[in-house]
Amino acid sequence: MLQTFAVIDFETTGLSPAHGARPTEVAAVLVRNGQIYDQYHSLMNAGVYVPPMIEALTGISNAMVRSAPNVNVVMGEVAEFVGRYPLVAHNAAFDCKFWDAEFQRLKLKRQQEFICSLLLARRVYPGAYSHKLNVLAKYLGLPAAERYHRALADAQVTAHLLLDIKENLKRRFALSQVTSDLLLTLQKTPAKKMAGHIEKYSAAINSSA
């Protein structure tokens, strides 16, 4: 059975919702059968100030945010768009914090786990000199983004990274498919023990294919 993954990326006003940071933009990219087949993207207005450093980093200005749809509308739309598909993000701990904080404001509860492409990339590509998203994209020869630090571009690059990770694992360990359950396990598995865990999973995965 083909599995769908929802790759998401937030641009925000800072690093922590616990200190008042809010999202300014979100993108979600649906990945299935080795390719991107749908995507959602929107700026959003949470009524917060965009610091100059963030505007310089992302190109998202206070004027852009002021004229964007309300944060509650956008979060409702992106939640509906991703449904119950497993969520994927680069450094998922960051996006998970903002996802959960905005869901809490809407009195919604997250339905699925977050898969972290950063944790996976550190295990699958230990030779990369950095595991930043843009560095990995260049290192792996992934389709280049027009610019980084915009939600849709970063989500698209992360989607290609996820596909590359899955293909790498399939090739190296002769897997017929790479499930979200396997990725959730691997991202918590020490790199040295990864092969052992995959062998344990591969028999069940291949027999059910």
Place this chain on the structure above:
DNA sequence: TGCCAGGCCCTCTTTAGGGCCTT
């Protein structure tokens, strides 16, 4: 005005420290 976090992971570690990664 525009401050600020925190989990992972390595090592000169485990009674800790510091770099990486996200905005």
